[in-house]
Amino acid sequence: MIEGYLVEYMYVWALLAMGIVCGVAPLLISVFFAPRHLYQKTRETYECGMDPYGTAWNIRFDISYYLYALIFLAFDVDVLYLFPVATAFDKVSAARGISEIMIFVGILSLAIVYAWVKGVFTWPNRRKAY
Numbered sequence: 067m068i069e070g071y072l073v074e075y076m077y078v079w080a081l082l083a084m085g086i087v088c089g090v091a092p093l094l095i096s097v098f099f100a101p102r103h104l105y106q107k108t109r110e111t112y113e114c115g116m117d118p119y120g121t122a123w124n125i126r127f128d129i130s131y132y133l134y135a136l137i138f139l140a141f142d143v144d145v146l147y148l149f150p151v152a153t154a155f156d157k158v159s160a161a162r163g164i165s166e167i168m169i170f171v172g173i174l175s176l177a178i179v180y181a182w183v184k185g186v187f188t189w190p191n192r193r194k195a196y
Contacts, residue, residue, distance in 0.1 A: 133186045137178070144174060 148167065155163050181187065 133181065137181055137186070140177070141174060144170075 147170070151163055151167055151170075
C-alpha cells in the first residue's frame with residue numbers, strides 16, 4: 067500500500083523536475099548562445115528589420131481595430147460551446163442537436179450582421195506618420 071503512494075509521489079516529483087528543467091533550459095540556452103557584442107541600436111524597437119520611425123506614444127489605433135478584436139474574441143470563445151453539443155450528439159436526437167447548433171450560430175451571425183451594419187469592418191484610410 068505504501069509502495070503505491072511512493073510510486074504516485076515519484077510521478078509528481080518527476081513531472082515537477084521536468085517542468086523546472088523545461089522552464090530553466092531556455093533561459094540557460096539564451097545566456098550561453100546569445101551574442102555578446104552590443105550595438106548602439108539595441109535600445110531601439112525592432113520592427114522586422116526596418117528602421118523605426120516615431121515613438122510608441124505617437125501611434126494611436128482606431129476604435130474599429132478594438133471592435134474587430136472583440137468580435138474575434140467573442141467568436142473564438144463561443145466556438146468552445148459547440149464542443150459539448152458535438153460530444154452530446156449520441157445522447158440527444160440529431161434534429162435537436164443540429165437545431166440547437168443552427169440557433170446558436172444564427173445568433174452569432176446576427177452579431178456579425180449588426181457589426182457590419184454599424185461599419186465595424188470598414189477600415190478608414192490611415193495617414194502615414196512622418
